[in-house]
Amino acid sequence: MRLPGLSLSGLRGMGSRSVTRAAGAAQSAPEQDLQTAAPAAPGRPLVEVTGLAKSFGKLGVFDEVSLAVGPGELVVVTGSSGSGKTTLLRLLHGQLRPTRGSIWVAGRSLHRLWRRGLGRVRRDVGFIFQDFRLLPRLTALENIILALQISDPQLPYSVIRRRALEVLEALSLGHRGRAYPAQLSAGEQQRVAVARALAGHPQILLADEPVTAIDAQNAHIVVRLLEEAAANGAAVIVASHHNTYRSHRELRLPEGKILPGHRGRKAGVSAQPVRPRLWRRLLALCANSFRLVVLSGLRSWRRDLRLIAPALGSMALLFLLCGLLSLVGVAVADVGARAADQASVVRVYLAPDAAPADVAALKARLAADPRVESIREVSAEQALREANGRPGLGALASLSTSNPFPASLDVRARRLTDVGTIAALAKGDPAADPSYPTSYDPDAYSRLQRMGLIVGGIGAGLLLLFLFVAYSVVANSMRAIATARREEVLVTRLLGARGWMLRGPFVVQGLATGAFAGALAAAVVAGGWFLADRFAAATYSQVLPGAGPVAIRFVVAGLLTAGLVLGALTALLGFRRLRA
Ligand SMILES: Nc1ncnc2c1ncn2[C@@H]1O[C@H](COP(=O)(O)OP(=O)(O)O)[C@@H](O)[C@H]1O
Ligand SMILES: [Mg+2]
Known part of the structure; x- marks a missing residue:
């Protein structure tokens, strides 16, 4: 034939x-x-078995098999x-694994x-x-x-x-x-x-x-x-x-x-x-690695999308929550900074009959203090003008024919905690109003601190809760993917695949998932900001003050990075499950 x-x-x-x-x-x-052994020498058997015995539990399959090929x-x-x-x-x-005996294959034991x-x-x-x-x-x-x-x-x-x-x-x-x-x-x-x-x-x-x-x-x-x-x-x-x-x-x-x-x-x-040639082999190695790791990983990703979807969804939600929380964080920080800015001013009221020399002396004394950052002189007329600019105070000012607002020195403290000390410095000075020398907010610091703690605590709690939920969803779907691919990985390992050939596609799969989830969340954040800025800019700047384009850009970049990192981590986690 x-x-x-x-x-x-x-x-x-x-x-x-x-x-x-x-x-x-x-x-x-x-x-x-x-490897424990020398390379296969010419003439030496490629396969050599001596005194080989194998049993499964009590069942002995064979005993004392010797063979050289x-x-x-x-x-x-x-x-x-x-x-x-x-x-x-x-x-x-x-x-x-043999129960007894030795096996040499291609010079390796x-x-x-x-x-x-x-x-x-x-x-x-x-x-x-x-x-x-x-x-x-x-x-x-x-x-x-x-x-x-x-x-x-x-x-x-x-x-x-x-x-x-x-x-x-x-x-x-x-x-x-x-x-x-x-x-x-x-x-x-x-x-x-x-x-x-x-x-x-x-x-x-x-x-x-x-x-x-x-x-x-x-x-x-x-x-x-x-x-x-x-x-x-x-x-x-x-x-x-x-x-x-x-x-x-x-x-x-x-x-x-x-x-x-x-x-x-x-x-x-x-x-x-x-x-x-060496360069040809290296080039081929790169091309084959790309096919084995990147292309095959992306292919598996597309194929397993149904299994990946829950992980993808919960990751995207987690990222979205993180993005929104960080915008809220930016806004809270912005409000806090402004409140701290206002609260760090001690207003020293000047006595109506204060001599200019006394005022100058007080000003010099305060300016020399290391805790003081700057001093602004406010005349009575200026104070009235400023008060007229504010809704409640303007009405108050118009009740009286004379100017009820005294002249003052607005002393800005370097640190919010120093306002009390600075107020004490001014008290009793001949230039200061004896009956009502200063006005400042003594509790501003602790109030801001408390606000920061509460907002931070709520944010962290929400994040932890969601992290926990997301972790279990992601872990579950990774397990499903690992189970779906168990046979595939097993066979690939039997074909002699190196570690990176097995792990690589998994990592690519995870990276794709994370990147996709991160991009999804980033798109929602950026899109939401774009719409808000376009159609409700005034409301937006009141709800989330300070969360402008710069903050948005940082949040988007952060979400994409977090997506890649978390994706790779979950992939390695899934792979470890597979090995177990
Ligand atoms: N993983 C295993 N666990 C327990 N028993 C096994 C296992 N693999 C094979 N056996 C048993 O070992 C014996 C030899 O099996 P096998 O090598 O497959 O035989 P053959 O290939 O000659 O038909 C059989 O009795 C089989 O039931
Ligand atoms: Mg058989």
Whole structure:
């Protein structure tokens, strides 16, 4: 039978995994420190298992399994259903921890570094899951592209895409690339899963019953592709009921007996791929990171908008409340400042018969006091004029034919608390009116203080209450998002994703939510101010004095910043829930 487009050797273009391994070693030095072992030396097995035992509680699956698979070898793991084939492959992939024994994969000891540095190992391993594990919200092509981006983000996107298309074509799925997993038959899904594992040319391939759902003709293609991967130098381990492969060895489970394989081909020497230039790799890394983090985060955000909506709404309301409260705060501060300004003046009434020399002496004495900021002389006529300007006092003034207002010195204190002392200084002076020497507001300070405390307390209380409500709403919807994406994150982690690839899209999602909520609140505040200023400027300046365009600009900027910060924080919070 002729199988058109079967060979994948043609895909071995620039930058396969083995190429970037050298670059990756330098770049991921901290991660490398976690590895307990030397690099895989040539001739050394890529997979080595000794005395491996695994049991789930009391159920022992297998005991004393030993196996070594070198580059270019294909080993088939056989056994009846429930004999532990999947369990063995999962152990080799770091999904399970061995009960006993040691596991070395690509020169790294899995039994010791379980969990830590697993991503590094998994990027070297292609895994074909028995239950496919495709990401349901990505198309067939996107599933393969994602795996390639994860395993080698320094590969240019154009190369990644071409490879993904070629491998789909090789599995006669070229026409189904745009279909979502749910739109594919089980056989087609399994072929996509095979394509995903093969596309990156991993040095180790683990295939868990890779042809169970596939028709005979396509199963033949898959078998040939796996054999070819081994022929090109990969270590291939296939779990299967029967050994229908040209294998080098067969491992029978659960006994762990090793049988000779049949017709195993000698491994060919694979061509060393060309290593792309550094700038190309860096550029590709940036582009792939952008796709993996920003684009995928925004895409998830749009897709999960229904789940995000409650968080978005409560964040926007919280921000709106903060914005309004800060405007009220500005207005209160403005009123307070004006009241303090008025209250810091001590009016020293001059005696009607005061000699100009005495007045000058009193003025000089007060001006010399460090607590006094300035002194203004007010003549009787001026006082009358000023009184006429005020509604109540003007009527009072008109009752009398003579001027009832005495001349005075308006002494401005530097600090509001000093008005009493300054008044005492003037009292008893020959120039001051003996019966009614001064007029000032002695309680202004404590009154202002009390007002500030009450207004601040009410504001803080409201804010805290709303913060609490908003926190629970946001946390709830983050949990919903995390739950919705649990499977996705799990699979991405199984593909060997680095931490930032997992966390990044979440942060982008949070940032988008926060920014949107902040912008919404800012728009309401700015729009409200614009309308008020346009149509009810007089009322507005009375209700919120001092909250002018400058204050509005600060509030808008503050809301946008708060949106971004809170968004990122809630995203990280959601991610932590996911890990737990
Ligand atoms: N996570 C698990 N918890 C408990 N038992 C498990 C778990 N995974 C597998 N098993 C049990 O281990 C045995 C081997 O399973 P598995 O490796 O899936 O078999 P196979 O792939 O050969 O059909 C089965 O009896 C199965 O029920
Ligand atoms: Mg199985």
